[in-house]
Amino acid sequence: MDMDMDMGMGMDMGMDARSPRRFDLTSILSPDNLSMIVTPERVVYAGLIGSPLKRTLGSIAIYASIGAPFLIRTAGSDWRTTCFAVIPPYQAHDLVSTDKIVCSLHVEPESIDRTAAAELMAMDGDDQAGAVTCAAFRALVDGKATCAASTPEIDCVFFGTSLPGRSMDPRIARAVAMMQREAHDLACAKGYARLAGVSLSRFVHLFTLEVGTSFRRFRAWKRARSFLSLVRDSGNLTDIALEAGYPDSTHFSHSIRKIYGLRPKDILAGGRRLSVIRLSRAKSSHV
Incomplete structure (x- = not known):
């Protein structure tokens, strides 16, 4: 950026x-x-x-x-x-x-x-x-x-008021929370289905029904969103891509550009001029 x-x-x-x-x-x-x-x-x-x-x-x-x-x-x-x-x-x-x-x-x-x-x-x-x-x-x-x-x-x-939260099937809510907290995790839908105790097809169907989008698309977004926490990282693009959970820098660059409309290296360059106040779900954390 x-x-x-x-x-x-x-x-x-x-x-x-x-x-x-x-x-x-x-x-x-x-x-x-x-x-x-x-x-x-x-x-x-x-x-x-x-x-x-x-x-x-x-x-x-x-x-x-x-x-x-x-x-x-x-x-x-x-x-x-x-x-x-x-x-x-x-x-x-x-x-x-x-x-x-x-x-x-x-x-x-x-x-x-x-x-x-x-x-x-x-x-x-x-x-x-x-x-x-x-x-x-x-x-x-x-x-x-x-x-x-x-x-x-x-x-x-x-x-003017807090927006009401969404009630979900507890198995899907647990998967969503894990993906928000550990967006860098490379676990696939099969792994989440196993943790939920249901078949892959059942998990994918439930996920789309409860969340409103597919497991693949949701994971791609959360992974790209988690990239916000790495913009001040001094590592190279390959290292940052791996830390964010991308298999390689090519996939990383393509995904980030598709979602944000900007190249990762431009985002990293611009990040040095920005400050973020970021709050994790459980406690304050450093970006």
Whole structure:
């Protein structure tokens, strides 16, 4: 990523989960002081964006502008000019900002119930929802509001309440939690099926039914998302690829570029200019 990447990454600012660090966006629009907040279920970012290739994220992507409108299009659609857009998970899209600035909130769809997910995606084109979201980002950027590195508080800032979680078959919920926690693990669906005590075909069917996407696609997204924690690694691309759970650097580069629209080496280069507040599910952790 060059420094203009929307999904910024970088240095962790560790915190105690019982007393989470406040997320201050007041200076985020400075090219030398970009930051974001990451929890296992949410990503909040406000800052510069370049012109990456088509991206296909596994999250519900909510984009808002606090400056000039941006251009956005999904696969098969025309460009539209707007200050607010919501893109469903795994929907390929392009985004271009005339002033190089965009704000985004990313929600992992399996972390909220289906009704809440549908309501979020239905906000696309809703002027009132757009105004509320843009106002929330503007308050954060102007320093009139702060946000702690916790999913409930992020939800309260943007939605006024915590979004309801999704109930899953315990066997699938356990697999999802493992994949979020250990995205680098190379275990295949067969291994997870064995842990769940069901056949491979039954596990794959249950997984798609409960999570809303295939095991393969979900694992690819979580692995790419876990790459955020490695952007300040000093190793070469091959070492980083292996640490992130990719079999080789070629597969790594192809997957990251397909999902983020940027080459891993550009993401790593840009990561040096970014700081991240990142909270793990159980405790604070260093990126």
